[in-house]
Amino acid sequence: MGKRRGLVLVHTGDGKGKSTAAFGLALRAHGRGKPIRVFQFMKVAPAQFGEHRVFETLGLKIEGLGDGFSWKSKDLERSAQLARDGFARAEAAIRSGEYFLVVLDEITYPIRYGWIPLEPVLACLRERPEHVHVVLTGRNAPEEIVALADTVTEMRLVKHHYDAGVPAQRGIED
Numbered sequence: 246m247g248k249r250r251g252l253v254l255v256h257t258g259d260g261k262g263k264s265t266a267a268f269g270l271a272l273r274a275h276g277r278g279k280p281i282r283v284f285q286f287m288k289v290a291p292a293q294f295g296e297h298r299v300f301e302t303l304g305l306k307i308e309g310l311g312d313g314f315s316w317k318s319k320d321l322e323r324s325a326q327l328a329r330d331g332f333a334r335a336e337a338a339i340r341s342g343e344y345f346l347v348v349l350d351e352i353t354y355p356i357r358y359g360w361i362p363l364e365p366v367l368a369c370l371r372e373r374p375e376h377v378h379v380v381l382t383g384r385n386a387p388e389e390i391v392a393l394a395d396t397v398t399e400m401r402l403v404k405h406h407y408d409a410g411v412p413a414q415r416g417i418e419d
Contacts, residue, residue: 251377252395253370257353257386260400261418267348267380268296274378275305279345283307284335286328286383287351295416308334311355328355332366342374353383353390363387 254270256263264285271281283300285292288309297307310331312324332355339347355361370379370393381390391397407413 250375251373251379253390253393254378254380255386255390255394255397256380256382256400257384257391257397258399258401259384260402261405262400263382263384264296264350266398266400267350267382268300270378270380271300271305271346271348272303274346275303280343281305281346281348282335282338282344283348283350284331284338284352285309285311285350286331286355287311310334311351325355325358325360328358328360332361336365336369339369339373339377339379342377344377346378346380349379349381351383352381353386356387356390357383357385363389366390367393 254267256266268283271283274281283305285307288294288307289312292307292309300307308331311327312320332352335347335349335352338344352361352366356363356366367389370390373379381394386397
């Protein structure tokens with residue numbers, strides 16, 4: 246039996262639940278008195294989605310690093326700079342060793358868009374303090390991250406209510 250150490254966990258795939266699973270881990274760790282940090286790469290800083298509201302009531306902060314949905318962005322260079330600046334903050338949190346768990350929610354998108362270079366992300370994950378757990382979420386996780394990770398879960402879409410014309414629902418998808 247090996248010794249306990251920080252893990253790299255990836256939630257990827259086309260199905261729903263990637264961020265929800267990461268938030269569940271964050272809540273579980275917080276419930277055990279562990280310090281956590283959550284960064285959302287596609288959400289705006291002042292966002293008040295359901296997860297922000299509940300985390301706030303628990304005294305936890307989710308830091309939005311983006312400017313919303315990239316396909317709606319009017320300034321992609323600004324979006325890219327926000328992602329790079331956000332990764333610098335997230336990397337500092339990981340490397341500091343202050344946190345038991347750091348969530349990098351939707352980080353695969355700015356990596357795939359080329360806004361955040363892959364190699365610094367890989368280096369940060371490899372060089373993090375031994376006790377720090379990191380969760381990365383988003384569709385199409387790069388193979389290099391999948392290879393480095395300790396646990397990878399792929400959410401597979403089987404059926405989606407959008408296909409039946411049912412719109413997004415607050416409390417389910419926010």
